[in-house]
Amino acid sequence: MKHVTRKATRHVNQNEGLIFEKSSPGKAAWKLPPLDVPEVDTAELLGPSERKDLGNMPEVSEIEIIRHFTRLSTWNYAIDLGMYPLGSCTMKYNPRVNEVVSRLDGLANGHPYQPEKISQGALRILQTLSECLIEITGMDAITLQPAAGAHGELTGLLMVRAYHQSKGAPRKKILIPDSAHGTNPATAAMVGYAVENLKSNAQGMVDVAALASQMNEEVAALMLTNPNTLGVFEQEIHKIADIMHAKGGLLYMDGANMNALVGKVRPGDFGVDLMHLNLHKTFSTPHGGGGPGSGPVAIKKILEPFLPTPVVITKPDGSLGFEYNRPQSVGRVRAFYGNFGMFVRALAYTLANGPDGLRQTTEDAVLNANYIRKGLEGVYDLPYSTPTMHEVVFSDKVQAKKGVKTMDIAKRLIDYGFHPYTTAFPLIVPGALMIEPTESEPKEELDLFIEAMKSIAEEVEEDPQMVLAAPHTTRVSRLDETAAARKPVLRWKP
Amino acid sequence: MRYLPKSPADREAMLKAIGARSIDDLFAPIPAEYRLNRDLKVPRQMAESEIVDWFRERSRENGEAYVTFLGAGAYYHYRPVIIDSLISRGEFLTAYTPYQPEISQGTLQSIFEFQTMICELTAMEVANASMYDGSTAAAEAATMACRVTGRNAVAIARSVHPEYREVLATYAHHQGMPLATVPFTDSGRVNLNELDKAITPDTACVLIQSPNFFGTIEDVAAIAEVAHKHGAMLVVSIAEAVSLGIVEPPRQADIIAMEAQSFGVPLTFGGPYCGVIATREKYVRQMPGRLVGQTTDRNGKRGFVLTLATREQHIRREKATSNICTNQALIALMANIFMTIYGKVGLRELAKQNLAKAAYAAQEFGRHAKVLFSGAPRFNEFVVQTSEDPYAINGRILQHKIVGGLPLKKFYPELGNAALWCCTEMTTRAAIDTAVKSVAESERIAKSVKEPADVQEVAR
Numbered sequence: 023m024k025h026v027t028r029k030a031t032r033h034v035n036q037n038e039g040l041i042f043e044k045s046s047p048g049k050a051a052w053k054l055p056p057l058d059v060p061e062v063d064t065a066e067l068l069g070p071s072e073r074k075d076l077g078n079m080p081e082v083s084e085i086e087i088i089r090h091f092t093r094l095s096t097w098n099y100a101i102d103l104g105m106y107p108l109g110s111c112t113m114k115y116n117p118r119v120n121e122v123v124s125r126l127d128g129l130a131n132g133h134p135y136q137p138e139k140i141s142q143g144a145l146r147i148l149q150t151l152s153e154c155l156i157e158i159t160g161m162d163a164i165t166l167q168p169a170a171g172a173h174g175e176l177t178g179l180l181m182v183r184a185y186h187q188s189k190g191a192p193r194k195k196i197l198i199p200d201s202a203h204g205t206n207p208a209t210a211a212m213v214g215y216a217v218e219n220l221k222s223n224a225q226g227m228v229d230v231a232a233l234a235s236q237m238n239e240e241v242a243a244l245m246l247t248n249p250n251t252l253g254v255f256e257q258e259i260h261k262i263a264d265i266m267h268a269k270g271g272l273l274y275m276d277g278a279n280m281n282a283l284v285g286k287v288r289p290g291d292f293g294v295d296l297m298h299l300n301l302h303k304t305f306s307t308p309h310g311g312g313g314p315g316s317g318p319v320a321i322k323k324i325l326e327p328f329l330p331t332p333v334v335i336t337k338p339d340g341s342l343g344f345e346y347n348r349p350q351s352v353g354r355v356r357a358f359y360g361n362f363g364m365f366v367r368a369l370a371y372t373l374a375n376g377p378d379g380l381r382q383t384t385e386d387a388v389l390n391a392n393y394i395r396k397g398l399e400g401v402y403d404l405p406y407s408t409p410t411m412h413e414v415v416f417s418d419k420v421q422a423k424k425g426v427k428t429m430d431i432a433k434r435l436i437d438y439g440f441h442p443y444t445t446a447f448p449l450i451v452p453g454a455l456m457i458e459p460t461e462s463e464p465k466e467e468l469d470l471f472i473e474a475m476k477s478i479a480e481e482v483e484e485d486p487q488m489v490l491a492a493p494h495t496t497r498v499s500r501l502d503e504t505a506a507a508r509k510p511v512l513r514w515k516p
Numbered sequence: 517m518r519y520l521p522k523s524p525a526d527r528e529a530m531l532k533a534i535g536a537r538s539i540d541d542l543f544a545p546i547p548a549e550y551r552l553n554r555d556l557k558v559p560r561q562m563a564e565s566e567i568v569d570w571f572r573e574r575s576r577e578n579g580e581a582y583v584t585f586l587g588a589g590a591y592y593h594y595r596p597v598i599i600d601s602l603i604s605r606g607e608f609l610t611a612y613t614p615y616q617p618e619i620s621q622g623t624l625q626s627i628f629e630f631q632t633m634i635c636e637l638t639a640m641e642v643a644n645a646s647m648y649d650g651s652t653a654a655a656e657a658a659t660m661a662c663r664v665t666g667r668n669a670v671a672i673a674r675s676v677h678p679e680y681r682e683v684l685a686t687y688a689h690h691q692g693m694p695l696a697t698v699p700f701t702d703s704g705r706v707n708l709n710e711l712d713k714a715i716t717p718d719t720a721c722v723l724i725q726s727p728n729f730f731g732t733i734e735d736v737a738a739i740a741e742v743a744h745k746h747g748a749m750l751v752v753s754i755a756e757a758v759s760l761g762i763v764e765p766p767r768q769a770d771i772i773a774m775e776a777q778s779f780g781v782p783l784t785f786g787g788p789y790c791g792v793i794a795t796r797e798k799y800v801r802q803m804p805g806r807l808v809g810q811t812t813d814r815n816g817k818r819g820f821v822l823t824l825a826t827r828e829q830h831i832r833r834e835k836a837t838s839n840i841c842t843n844q845a846l847i848a849l850m851a852n853i854f855m856t857i858y859g860k861v862g863l864r865e866l867a868k869q870n871l872a873k874a875a876y877a878a879q880e881f882g883r884h885a886k887v888l889f890s891g892a893p894r895f896n897e898f899v900v901q902t903s904e905d906p907y908a909i910n911g912r913i914l915q916h917k918i919v920g921g922l923p924l925k926k927f928y929p930e931l932g933n934a935a936l937w938c939c940t941e942m943t944t945r946a947a948i949d950t951a952v953k954s955v956a957e958s959e960r961i962a963k964s965v966k967e968p969a970d971v972q973e974v975a976r
Contacts, residue, residue, distance in 0.1 A: 038625075040625070040628070040629060040632075041629050041856055042629070042632065045859070045860075050859070050861065050862060051596075051598075051856070051857045051858075051859070051862075052596070052857050052858050052859075052862035052865075052866075054862075054865055054866065054869055054941060055941075057869055057872055057873075058944060058945040059872055059873055059875075059876035059877075059945050059948075060872065060876060061872060062868070062871055062872045062875050064762060064868060064871065067871060067875060067893060068733070068762065068763065068764075068871075068893045069893060070764070071733045071763055071764050071893050072762065072763070072764060073760070073761070073762055073763055073764045073765065073864075076636065076637070076761070076859075076860045076861075076863060076864060077636040077637075077639075077860075078632075078636050078860075079633060079636050079637070079855065079859050079860035079863065080633075080856055080859045080860065081859045081860050081861060082856065082859065084598065084857075087598060087602075087853065087856055087857060088598060088601075088602070090856075091602040091605075091608075091626065091853065092602070092605065093622075094621070094622035094623075094625055094626055095602075095605040095607035095608050095622050096607060096622065097607075097619075097620075097621040097622040097625075098607040098608065098611045098619065098620055098621070098622040098623055099607075099611060099616070099619035099620070100606050100607045100608075100609070100610040100611040101606070101610035101611075102606030102607065102609075102610045103606070103607070106610075106611075106612070108612060108615075111612055113610075113612060115519050116609065116610050117519060119564050119567055119568065121604065121609075122568065123567065123568060123571035123572075124784070125600070125782075126571055126572060126574075126575035127575055127580050127581065128574070128575030128576060128577070128578035128579055128580035128581075129571065129574065129575050129578060129784065129785065130782040130783070130784055131579075131580075131592065131782060131783055132578045132579055132783060132784065132785040133579075133584050133586045133590055133592065133783050133785070133919065134590050134783070134785050134786030134787075135586050135588055135590070135922050136579050136582070136584065136586060136919050137910070137914065137919065139914075140577075140578065140579035140582060140914070140919070141578055141579065141785070142577040142578065143573070143574035143575055143576065143577030143578030144574070144578050144785045146574055146577065147571075147574055154558045154559075157556055157557050157558055158556055158558065169648035169649065169652065169787070169788070169844075170648060170840075170841065170842045170843065171841065171842065172829070172839040172840055172841045172842070173648060173652070173839075173840075175839065176839060180686065180689075180690070183690060192690075203830075204828075204829040204830035204831070204832075204833045204836070204841075205829050205830075205839050205841050207829075207833040207834035208829035208832070208833055208834055208836040208838070208839035209839040210834060211834040211835070211836075211839075212687075212690075212691070212838070212839055213690050214690040214691060214692070217833075217834045254545070255545040255546055257545055257546075257547065259547070259550075260547065260549075260550075284556075285552065285555075285556050286543055286546065286551065286552055287543075287546050287550050287551055287552055288550075288552055291550050291552070292547075292550045300842075302842065306519075308609045308610055308846065309610065309611065309612040309613075309842075310603075310608065310609060310611075310845050310846025310847075310849070311608055311611045311612065311613070311614065311620075311623035311627075311845035311846060311849065312612060312613035312614065312623070312645070312806065312842060312843060312844075312845035312846075313646065313788075313842045313843040313844040313845045313846065313847070314648075314787075314788035314842075314843075314844045314845075314846060314847055315842040315843075316788075330686075352686060353682055353683075353685055353686035353689070354651075354679060354682040354683050354686055355652075355683060355686055356648060356649060356651055356652055356683060356787070357589055357649060357650065357651035357677065357679040357680060357683060357786070358589075358590070358679065358785070358786025358787055359785065359786050359787070360786070360787055361787040361788040362784050362785040362786055362787050362788075363782075363784040363785075363787065363788050364787075364788060366571065370567050370571065372558055372559075373559055373561075373562045373566075373567050373570065374517075374518070374519065374561065374562060374564070374567060375517060375519075375561060376558065376559065376560045376561025376562065377555035377556040377557070377558055377560070377561075378517070378555070378561060379517035379519075379520075379561050380556060380558070381555075381556075382517050382520060383517065383519075383520065385539045385542075385543075386520055386522060386527075388539075388542050388543065389527065389530055389531070389534075389539065389542065390530075392534050392536070392542055393530045393533060393534060395534075396533055396534045396535070397533075408545075409542070409544065409545045411542075411545070432616070433616075433618070436616065436618055436619055441616065441619065442616055447830070461519075461520055462519070462520075462521065463521070464521035464522060464526070465522060465526045465529070465530060493618050493619075496618040496619060497618075497621060497819075498617070498618055498621060498813040498817055498819040499618070499813040499814040499815060499817075500618065500813060500814055501617050501618070501811050501812070501813050501819045501820075501821050502811045502812055502813070502814075503811065503821050503823065505811050505812070506809040506810070506811035506821050506823040507809070507823050507824055507825075507826070510642075510800065510807070510809050510823055510824060511809055511810040511811075512628075512631055512642045512643075512800070512807055512808070512809050512810075512823075513628070513631050513632040513635045513641075513642065513643070514628065514629070514632040514810075
């Protein structure tokens with residue numbers, strides 16, 4: 023390593039095999055209490071439905087399990103270790119009080135079908151979070167049921183479809199900018215809509231003239247991410263909304279980038295008809311290695327009849343309850359009421375912040391992204407010079423001349439003690455480096471990041487091989503993904 | 517704000533470095549007429565102690581310390597404490613989808629082990645990294661069957677969880693997927709004759725649940741025979757994962773859509789839970805969701821990566837197998853640790869206790885009221901039919917801090933005053949006896965009121 027990093031150093035970590043490789047008959051990590059009812063004859067009760075053998079399930083002791091998973095955990099990078107600037111994912115601090123309150127007995131052990139009379143606490147949480155999110159988005163109503171952002175998109179487009187259907191016809195197309203997340207077109211297809219791409223203009227924004235010419239009575243909605251995946255606020259948003267509304271279309275906002283807006287501007291005020299939020303991004307619920315997420319959908323009044331069932335209501339006696347009888351509803355998108363445990367965490371986050379904290383959070387997130395932009399401008403190519411909100415997108419144009427691509431720079435960044443940024447997305451930027459620091463990074467960490475990125479750029483000039491062979495400090499070097507896909511080994515076998 | 521790691525001086529210095537006069541400069545791209553020039557109307561900033569107090573109050577209002585006989589897709593099992601100690605490690609809790617395998621081997625290897633154990637338990641060849649929950653997994657399995665067969669209709673058993681059926685109806689509605697509902701017999705199992713009639717040349721799959729919503733174990737082999745005879749696939753939903761410890765897995769199924777909540781995931785008022793899809797190797801490329809595969813690094817060392825991503829939305833966009841992206845990794849990790857703890861012997865013993873408790877309870881309820889569907893084996897749930905409305909009986913049981921079985925009128929009006937009761941290893945004999953006593957008392961009163969009428973009936 024030419025430039026010694028100030029952030030990270032190597033240290034010993036433990037090797038560990040698969041749990042099955044530790045198993046041997048007679049070891050156990052469980053103990054059941056004595057049975058207080060008569061034993062049963064399983065053969066008699068179950069007949070041919072009785073299972074005789076559990077195959078290769080492991081048999082291990084408790085200390086082995088603790089060590090196994092603790093060792094595995096040390097092979098992961100995480101927000102708790104340092105900056106995780108994965109663009110579009112909003113990897114912010116996950117407050118620990120959220121974990122504590124979500125485990126309180128009545129909440130963690132509340133059964134979804136317990137009588138409403140003894141569910142008032144959970145219902146109050148649903149209602150309070152709903153009110154907060156409605157206020158934050160500037161919308162009129164909300165469903166918390168969707169289990170993730172993509173699931174929220176599905177729910178939103180189902181409501182779009184039901185809305186148009188109620189006006190006579192569901193319409194045929196969804197307009198999606200070429201900078202959009204892959205979930206947007208995939209969702210449109212699931213709801214039976216054709217996808218029509220919308221080109222971005224030279225500033226990386228929606229080409230309003232193109233939108234005007236593509237918009238017609240066949241278009242059900244525009245799915246717009248704002249700020250978009252370049253971290254750019256759609257400055258002509260009012261024109262966009264007007265164009266959609268003039269022809270009876272709806273404006274859907276993908277709220278993945280809501281961390282740039284909370285407390286500063288409300289989508290409901292700039293013409294959005296419906297939007298989803300990602301509680302695991304903007305509202306700090308932990309990403310957990312890939313979920314659980316939560317994707318509430320906030321809507322304007324015109325869409326309220328179509329909300330999934332059930333909906334939380336206040337009853338005449340002042341108590342809270344669920345309402346199921348909603349004839350125009352799109353139906354259910356998930357059993358029960360959604361990822362309730364994530365609602366508890368998101369609400370705890372909102373309460374910890376209050377209005378001033380939420381605003382400051384947004385300001386810091388935008389400040390951090392601009393600070394990185396300033397620090398790396400001139401070192402990496404900035405394809406769009408439009409002002410940056412919460413994330414900044416560079417390209418590998420300069421480094422590619424030496425044969426070094428965005429993924430190589432990302433891998434080298436690992437040696438410097440950082441999780442890489444998002445690579446090769448958005449698709450409109452060839453060789454993209456998409457960097458979202460979030461508000462959770464102190465100035466020192468940002469300075470280290472900028473220093474690391476500059477150092478890598480120097481390495482590319484002086485010793486590109488060093489970067490191409492990275493990472494050099496991890497347990498495993500680059501893995502053969504082609505072989506993994508060609509001959510998939512998706513499970514252990516004895 | 518205590519989560520924000522900057523001093524006012526830091527902010528000043530950073531603004532200066534950027535060349536901005538104030539933070540407002542950075543928000544200039546937002547048209548002035550839309551900027552929010554007031555505080556959001558959300559509760560004021562709270563101290564940590566206040567937050568804990570607020571939620572403690574909500575917890576107290578939410579059935580804290582009640583004993584429950586509710587199941588119906590959400591099961592109260594014991595959660596060994598090491599599950600929470602391990603999943604609370606920041607390296608698991610605060611990482612994201614393992615896009616960078618070199619620094620995500622912990623998450624990747626644990627998912628690989630999860631996939632392996634799900635395969636072992638379901639007798640399938642491949643399993644994915646997780647789906648949102650059992651209901652959406654079932655709906656996604658049905659759409660997967662449509663892709664595999666090139667057909668587009670689904671025959672779904674009425675004994676599948678009613679909310680799972682609602683979710684499938686929502687998903688099916690706009691995909692041109694006609695649904696046929698197949699009734700159950702007096703034994704609570706799928707009516708095979710009706711099933712045979714419900715399948716058309718357009719039927720992609722038959723979707724059943726086993727143990728089904730009533731706790732009854734389906735004759736999967738017989739159902740598979742009917743489905744396969746017509747060239748339809750068999751999708752089996754498993755909502756109570758602990759059953760796999762003692763109940764033969766649906767080996768004849770083509771796709772299994774599971775809810776793994778029973779494996780160490782707290783009830784949490786309905787979510788987050790953990791769906792999973794398992795299937796045959798030959799269908800893997802039509803499967804939705806993330807998959808982890810084994811490979812080697814440049815030095816030949818074993819390692820794990822996300823694989824077969826060409827099925828997924830970030831590559832295929834509108835042609836993807838599903839729009840699923842983030843799913844339930846941390847919850848899958850809970851299930852993974854749970855399966856590792858109980859393992860080959862413990863899972864069987866755990867399932868046996870569930871079986872014994874439910875058998876005892878069903879027998880005791882049966883002395884006073886009618887236990888339906890006794891003609892087929894069941895796991896840990898059963899349906900009790902009473903003379904009185906079960907809501908009224910439950911109201912009295914609630915006074916003992918016991919939540920009675922789920923009244924079924926809303927979902928199955930044809931079953932009259934019926935309720936679905938569930939017993940797990942957590943259900944004590946004392947609680948069962950108390951609940952039985954309430955039902956017995958209700959029946960005694962109902963009979964003494966009814967008797968004169970019955971006599972008249974006979975006289976006429």
